[in-house]
Amino acid sequence: MKKIRLFRVVGSFAENKDLARDIRIKRIVPALENNEKIILDFTGVDSATQSFIHALISEIMRRWGDDVLDNVYFENCNETIQKIINIVVEYMQEA
Amino acid sequence: MRMHLPNSAFLGNIDPFLRTFDRSNPDVLEVSANKRWISVHPVVISMIAALSLGIRRSSCEKLEAKSKHYFERMGLFKFLKVDSGMGITEHEPAGRFIPLTQIKTSDELTKFIKDMIPLLHLSPNHVEPIGYIVSELVRNVLEHSSSKQGAILCAQFYKKSNTIRLGIVDCGVGIKKTINVSHRAKTDLEAIRLALIPGITGTTKKEGGTELNAGAGLFFIKSIAEVNRDFFVVYSGNAVYKLLKRDLARTIKLHADPFKDRHSKGEDYPYWQGTTIGIDMSLDTKEEFTSLLDLIRDTYSQAIKERKKQRYKRARFI
Numbered sequence: 001m002k003k004i005r006l007f008r009v010v011g012s013f014a015e016n017k018d019l020a021r022d023i024r025i026k027r028i029v030p031a032l033e034n035n036e037k038i039i040l041d042f043t044g045v046d047s048a049t050q051s052f053i054h055a056l057i058s059e060i061m062r063r064w065g066d067d068v069l070d071n072v073y074f075e076n077c078n079e080t081i082q083k084i085i086n087i088v089v090e091y092m093q094e095a
Numbered sequence: 096m097r098m099h100l101p102n103s104a105f106l107g108n109i110d111p112f113l114r115t116f117d118r119s120n121p122d123v124l125e126v127s128a129n130k131r132w133i134s135v136h137p138v139v140i141s142m143i144a145a146l147s148l149g150i151r152r153s154s155c156e157k158l159e160a161k162s163k164h165y166f167e168r169m170g171l172f173k174f175l176k177v178d179s180g181m182g183i184t185e186h187e188p189a190g191r192f193i194p195l196t197q198i199k200t201s202d203e204l205t206k207f208i209k210d211m212i213p214l215l216h217l218s219p220n221h222v223e224p225i226g227y228i229v230s231e232l233v234r235n236v237l238e239h240s241s242s243k244q245g246a247i248l249c250a251q252f253y254k255k256s257n258t259i260r261l262g263i264v265d266c267g268v269g270i271k272k273t274i275n276v277s278h279r280a281k282t283d284l285e286a287i288r289l290a291l292i293p294g295i296t297g298t299t300k301k302e303g304g305t306e307l308n309a310g311a312g313l314f315f316i317k318s319i320a321e322v323n324r325d326f327f328v329v330y331s332g333n334a335v336y337k338l339l340k341r342d343l344a345r346t347i348k349l350h351a352d353p354f355k356d357r358h359s360k361g362e363d364y365p366y367w368q369g370t371t372i373g374i375d376m377s378l379d380t381k382e383e384f385t386s387l388l389d390l391i392r393d394t395y396s397q398a399i400k401e402r403k404k405q406r407y408k409r410a411r412f413i
Contacts, residue, residue, distance in 0.1 A: 015230035016205045017307055047223050049230050050311050059306040080223065083388035087395060088309070091294065094399045095303030 002031045003075075007044030014048035014081075020055035028060060032071060043076040053081075053088045061092045096121055096150075098143050100128035100158075100166075104135045105260070106326035106337065106373050112139060113335065116365040126155040126175065133160045137192075137249045138262025138328070138373030140166065144174035144195045145247040145264040145369070153177060169249055170195040192251040199245030204233050215252060215259065223384045224319050225259060225376065231312040232263045232372055238308070239297060240267025240369060257378045258325075266369040270331040273297040283332030284362040291317055291329070291336070291353040293395045294402065302399060315391060316374065318349050321356060322387045323380045330371040334362040347382075349390050351398035 004027050010019050031038050040056075042048075060068050074085055097117035104112035112135075124146050147153045153175040158166065164181060166172065172179040174195055193211055198204050208226055217225060229248070236246035242265045250261040271286035274297045280286035289295050294302060296310030304310050313329075320327035320338055327338040339357045341347075350356050 054309045079385045087392045
């Protein structure tokens with residue numbers, strides 16, 4: 001299980017899509033390719049934009065399908081962040 | 096080009112100001128002003144500042160209005176590169192306004208948001224939507240406008256109405272050109288409509304968007320304004336879409352199609368090369384950001400289902 005602590009990279013407001021893409025490409029995708037499970041730890045992150053969450057996870061859902069959600073866990077998300085993640089996860093599955 | 100700072104121009108009464116914009120002689124910007132009193136939305140100041148970038152010469156008639164110092168503090172004359180002749184001491188901006196700012200890179204935006212939040216002295220429930228609005232709108236400019244000048248923005252807190260008003264402007268390619276990379280909008284107004292529908296992005300025709308774009312940013316912003324019963328204006332090309340204030344007594348219902356919201360629109364305005372966005376945000380609103388997200392989730396999901404349904408093959412009865 002690989003834990004990725006987002007606050008260190010993105011700060012308390014996760015809005016920089018470039019950073020989201022970097023985390024996905026450099027850390028999430030290689031772990032998934034090695035069949036590792038991932039924890040995205042949102043400790044210290046107070047809020048996020050839909051664009052940030054989209055840049056972080058939409059491509060892995062497109063590449064591995066909805067089942068990738070069995071290998072990616074979202075930890076210590078407040079209510080706002082949980083809801084934004086749910087929006088992105090839902091529209092990616094409905095699309 | 097010519098712009099006139101009128102006596103009053105806020106989002107509710109901005110149309111006359113927009114219609115006086117004169118695009119002739121595009122190398123030069125001349126700014127004139129009401130002689131007695133000028134009180135305008137930050138979007139007006141952002142528009143003038145944005146126009147002043149990348150042109151040969153700007154000029155501004157000597158302001159006589161009592162409120163002239165406001166424009167000095169907002170940094171307008173620095174953008175115009177004209178001497179205002181006002182030797183005022185600049186006030187500490189905390190809690191009052193965000194002066195004109197130009198943002199050209201993603202990192203500049205991240206730094207700006209970090210610095211901006213303490214300046215506005217907002218309560219935590221207002222920090223979220225304001226940060227959200229600025230981030231999404233400026234990122235739209237950086238990613239889609241192809242403007243070398245980036246985004247120009249400023250904001251002002253109005254104590255009397257307990258409202259923050261914000262204007263974000265670019266002089267890039269405009270919404271129609273961006274949307275038409277993947278869709279077919281015949282007019283600027285149709286392009287604005289498509290850009291406000293959740294799940295439609297200029298970067299792809301595919302549902303779900305690309306790895307970096309979902310086509311949801313402007314829909315989220317419009318939804319924040321709708322839930323807060325605030326004005327929201329988009330001006331691009333010769334079209335203007337304005338989300339109007341909603342009756343407080345009516346229950347909140349978000350629409351995927353912006354033309355189903357209470358709005359006004361027109362497509363006979365002077366051509367704006369780029370995109371201008373103005374938004375008001377009342378700080379009296381009790382609606383929590385998380386409640387808004389529930390509404391957005393339902394509306395977004397419904398919009399995708401309806402679009403998918405439109406693509407279903409139909410049984411042919413002969």
